[in-house]
Amino acid sequence: MASSSHYHYHREDNDQLDSMFDDLSEEDGDIFPEPKERKKRIFIERNREEGATKLWNDYFSETPTYGHRLFWRRFRMNKPLFMRIVNRLSTEVPYFRSTQDTTGRSGLTPLQKCTAAIRQLAYGGGADTVDEYVRLGETTAAKCLHRFAAGIIHLFGDQYLRRSIPEDLQRLFFEGEERGFPGMIGSIDCMHWEWKNCPSAWKGIYSRGTGKPTLVLEAVASYDLWIWHAFFGAPEFIDGEGEDAYSVGLDDTLRNTIDARRRIQDTPTNQRLKADLIENIWAKFGHFPNNI
Template sequence: MASSSHYHYHYNINDDADLEVPFEEFFTNNPIPEPKERKKRIFIERNREDGNTMLWNDYFSETPTYPHNLFRRRFRMNKSLFLSIVHRLSTEVEYFRPTQDAVGRSSLSPLQKCTAAICQLAYGGGADTVDEYVRLGETTAAKCLHHFTAAIIHLFGDQYLRQPTPEDLQRLLQIGEERGFPGMVGSIDCMHWKWKNCPSTWKGMYSRGTRKPTLVLEAVASYDLWIWHAFFGAPGTMNDLNILDRSPVFDDIINGIAPEVNFYVNGREYNLAYYLTDGIYPK
């Protein structure tokens, strides 16, 4: 067994003069490259305080420039709902909390960050579309969108991203019966969303004839505009029946775990609820 002692080797380069030539030739013919100068990040002073002031005066002050109906159309939600979302994000999510930098300058406000995220979601535009109004850059706007969607799922997922409970189902059945549709728990339909940046190789699969490529969203909604089911991403060339076959909307019925609902129509008893659809679906 070898001992743990250290061995020291000494080699004198002068003992073999031939080794000196290759080293000299190598460093002469292949000089060590000088390190590249790091490109400085471009900073644009956007005066974010002015953007926050203008946003507040336009939509959120006591006498806003634009009334509630324009807010609803542009933000795709009521002002009270938007402010409640902003309040929860600014108090429970670190990224949206107001801060100050080392010199005491305020950061982007929660209103600016949430507005940037909402504009990207509502209109599907690029991250730099809100640069001139909200006063934040493309990278920051994309980061706002990422944190916004993650926070919404974290804070509101248990309440909104779920299947209907027995209490929800009973309420939907009662409302449906009051409106003349006993046993109806919601409306189902498919809608096409334009895919602006669809790859050229996929365009034929997602287009119908000469139309632009689209993605299909299948959704089940109740009278109060709650979305109880969503299946998104099917190619635009598919029709509603093909998508219905792909989506998991009837998996509970197939697996025998769907809740039983008893109601009568024209003297005949039914034990399964139904979705209200348009005329292309089979009876």
């Protein structure tokens, strides 16, 4: 009897424990859901070799399909300059060298990678726009653009992104005088890029006649198309450290000229000058009755 009662006690206890574990298992299942099955990466056979052959025949063979004018239009530079860039990158930057995969199949050529980067820069399109012609995926195209920009800065930055020196300024003055424009250092131009997500509190500061907020891209180029100054910014960066973050660097004389022009075009400065002019005119002539 005692043995039977003892056995009955343990059986009920086990039933309770089983019920508790079942409840905990259900709760844990809600808190820690089963991991989702990882989706396999979609592989697309793009036939990159055919893309490389087509690109070569279209632009780089001895008898290309598209001539010099169309090359300039689509690459925004002449062919010798582009080939110079490709050769430097493929020689000194490992990413742009010709490689083979583990099966011995050739990878993308330096021309394909550089063309993908240049097309994105030339047309302002997304990374996916070069897939059909150059035969590389969106992720690879974005990587080509990033590595291309980094490689250009590394290889050519010391020469083309340097600050101007007095000899450069004197040469520009001489060329300007030879062309009938003494004292001219180059041509300045600007464009306004619409700021779609401009905060509402700042909209009035950045808006022009169109009523849409914009940021200004300003550049100074000399007769040989060398860009000596580039500024991409906003009004509050004009008189502060923000300017150095956007400018490629200027000679002090050239910087003073640009700063003077910018101050003249500054809206608060114009309003202050107008108010001072009106106050001065009123102080001199406002007491005459016939002037009212």
